[in-house]
Amino acid sequence: MSAPRYLLGAAACIVALVAGWHQLSLGRSPAVMPSPAETLTAWWGLLVDGTLAVELAITLGRAAAATGAALVVGVLIGWAASVSAVADGFLAPLRAILQGLPPIVLIVCLVLWFGSDPAITIVVTATVMTPLVAAATTAALRAVDPHLRELAAGLRLSRTRRIMFVIGPAVLPPIVGAAGAVASGAVRVAVMAELLSAPDGVGAAIAQARTLLQTPELFAWALTIISAALVVDVAIRFLVGRWSALFSPGEGAVSARTPADTKSR
Template identity: 35%
Template sequence: MSPSPPAKAARLGAGLAGAGLLLLLWEVIARQTLPAILPGPLAVGRALIALLGERTFWTGSLAPSLAAALAGVLLALFFGLVLGWMSFRWPLIGAALAPLRLVLMGLPAAVLAILLILWLEGGETMVVAAVSALLVPVFQIATTAGLGAIDPQLDEMARLFHVPRLRRLRHVLWPALATALMPALRVAVANGLRITLLVELLGGGQGLGRAIQSAQTWLMTDRLLALTFVVLLMIAGAEALLALADRRARRK
């Protein structure tokens, strides 16, 4: 059940009020410190506008990071679907994969990044490998849970009445699978961007990580915070698009 218009307006107002309080607190603290340590909201806003007007930012920083993050998430989704289905179909395979899944879930991203730097000698391949390796367990668990949530009686009835595979996939399998996969995808996109930045920072590769490292080196704190806002906006945008897709999928 979706919230009523007054409830939506109240939530929006509360969110705007919270954002306003954060900006006010930021401005108060910034006035008590040096601009090189914490610039104010206006300075960061000007840096953000200047950043968005640079062609090299779009082609040399944003595009490589987005491409690597997207490739890593899609690769993790593919292997997660395959391994999740295998774990559901053959429980012994799921048990055999459990130790590797636990290692990947518990392994810090920074440690994996350092190992991949040694093994792959940097580059976009290293970033994609780190993102996909750390996100595969998320999709594997979600796929197994989604397949386990399928109504066996409904599935059996569809088989008995010889429902075409595509219709059975859309009306029986997909609703249960999407319930588990969509939240996992929303988490994976945000984490994929974070992992991408971390690996780029540690590996010295192209992308937003290099731009952040350069801003830190030259003590351009306003540009550093502007880059941070770009990342937050990308995560918020991806979250909004996936939430919209999730709502539309549930209505069908």
């Protein structure tokens, strides 16, 4: 894929979206449809007075905590389902409930039971994201080449070496992909949960902007959270991708063990 052409296509799409947004805002009140310029002005005001940084940091912190919990619990559930048919059957109804339960229902129930508590945001977000990690982990473990497992057993590799050099390289890429999707999705779910259950964060700021009919601020928060979700997704994929490369033997390692005076015959 050509990077310049890809960037050109992305830029063209953004320009088209902004132009369409501008056309829709013509002749309309900012309380109904603010223009891109009015939204940018509102965003700059939130940035200057520090509101944007404070509320965004709170939301991203909750999303990060929920993502960590979802990864840990999801990997454990996925591993259990892949090694035991009994565990897989036992967990199947739980996975179905978590996948089919609308987040808004869970939020409303938790608010009714525990009141407005910022911890609700973390619980809801982790609950929604866990099935994605579990499904990716189960599929990845079941897809490990059985011949590689047999080879590792024949070589009498320790459990740690099997995980690092056989199972890890096969399982890590799907989990990395799931981690990026879970992290960006956690940001969006966290905002929705904050909208109904938290006194602070981006969701609470959106609720306040909606109540006061500050639509430019509402649009500014929406653009902020979209951008944050994209940045989080790209950053996690990059960092975990670099880390996972440590487990893959590179050409340098092979060439380093080849005698310098070896000649082709």
